[in-house]
Amino acid sequence: MSSYPAPLARLIKGLCKLPGIGEKTAARLAFHMLKEQKENVLELAESIGKLRLEMGLCRTCFGLSEVDQGSTKGAECKVCQDLRREREKICVVEEPADMVAVENCHEFKGLYHVLHGTISPLNGVGPDSLRIKELMERVRSSGILEIIVATNPTVEGETTALYLSKVIKPLGVKVTRIARGLPMGGDLEYTDAVTLSKAIEGRREI
Amino acid sequence: MSSYPAPLARLIKGLCKLPGIGEKTAARLAFHMLKEQKENVLELAESIGKLRLEMGLCRTCFGLSEVDQGSTKGAECKVCQDLRREREKICVVEEPADMVAVENCHEFKGLYHVLHGTISPLNGVGPDSLRIKELMERVRSSGILEIIVATNPTVEGETTALYLSKVIKPLGVKVTRIARGLPMGGDLEYTDAVTLSKAIEGRREI
Numbered sequence: 510m511s512s513y514p515a516p517l518a519r520l521i522k523g524l525c526k527l528p529g530i531g532e533k534t535a536a537r538l539a540f541h542m543l544k545e546q547k548e549n550v551l552e553l554a555e556s557i558g559k560l561r562l563e564m565g566l567c568r569t570c571f572g573l574s575e576v577d578q579g580s581t582k583g584a585e586c587k588v589c590q591d592l593r594r595e596r597e598k599i600c601v602v603e604e605p606a607d608m609v610a611v612e613n614c615h616e617f618k619g620l621y622h623v624l625h626g627t628i629s630p631l632n633g634v635g636p637d638s639l640r641i642k643e644l645m646e647r648v649r650s651s652g653i654l655e656i657i658v659a660t661n662p663t664v665e666g667e668t669t670a671l672y673l674s675k676v677i678k679p680l681g682v683k684v685t686r687i688a689r690g691l692p693m694g695g696d697l698e699y700t701d702a703v704t705l706s707k708a709i710e711g712r713r714e715i
Numbered sequence: 716m717s718s719y720p721a722p723l724a725r726l727i728k729g730l731c732k733l734p735g736i737g738e739k740t741a742a743r744l745a746f747h748m749l750k751e752q753k754e755n756v757l758e759l760a761e762s763i764g765k766l767r768l769e770m771g772l773c774r775t776c777f778g779l780s781e782v783d784q785g786s787t788k789g790a791e792c793k794v795c796q797d798l799r800r801e802r803e804k805i806c807v808v809e810e811p812a813d814m815v816a817v818e819n820c821h822e823f824k825g826l827y828h829v830l831h832g833t834i835s836p837l838n839g840v841g842p843d844s845l846r847i848k849e850l851m852e853r854v855r856s857s858g859i860l861e862i863i864v865a866t867n868p869t870v871e872g873e874t875t876a877l878y879l880s881k882v883i884k885p886l887g888v889k890v891t892r893i894a895r896g897l898p899m900g901g902d903l904e905y906t907d908a909v910t911l912s913k914a915i916e917g918r919r920e921i
Contacts, residue, residue, distance in 0.1 A: 517766070550763060
């Protein structure tokens, strides 16, 4: 690092903090920015700098939304504003990125709710640290018929799904879980035992 | 892309232009920046934004140097300023990144000259497009004894090396080329024929 002039060294250090970017990649990116058209580089700097100012959380589903410059309150996201969505179904996900993934598969036309984490006692995250209270509020007040729990198929995700089912079912709302099984294009021979047993357990008539 | 709010989509598009970063990686980086500490993200934006303002080319060797805020002229880089360097040897490289690579191996204690490219007639790059004129000027005026050509071992790099040797040797200065051979830890069995023949050609008594 010592051979780089200070501004370059500072940039490389900053880029190194990004996930999956080590010192070599950071240096390659930094040298690219030195050669790239100046406008592109300044535009990128502006995009990063303004990101946190312009992005906020939807006040209803806690997904990503653009900040409403006219008001101090958080804006609603595009999905929550869209009146053509099936408003009696809510898909519960862990993170905003998961909401984007579900949107991109075009299978689900309902609303979302982003928990911003999972129940994880080992890390000191209980139900109160997540947006579960707000979800319960929505279930109670907006005529929801089905909650589709789309947390990750990990220990924490499954724990969270079980907890949600336990607290929401008493309200008379159907709680479903996305299917666990073999991924499309997968290979039975190389599938781990837990996934395979889930796939058999979740078998359906054809 | 359509599912991302505008500021996020703009950032992802900007990150996609960086080398080796596709849409998935760009999205992962962007989501990371949404969760990361705000100060770190703003610092990164500032580093990128200021990079081109604060970095310039050394007026002597055309390597990277910090811009001298007090003057309008380009500053000299740290290597050129360092009076302990062997000032009668110049290592010629293609790009500033190559200069950093040579510096990091701590084998060379002389000065540098960065060409900013290689002779490549197919791409319309002739000797006049590179910093060769300035190199000749240095050779003529500063008592240089040896020019070490460390361009890449590619067709363009070799062409440039040959050209440099042709124009500099008549000035009575020794022109050397870095050795081509097997990389350390390499395997004779899997080495390509050109590298192997260069290694045999460049053999030395032990």
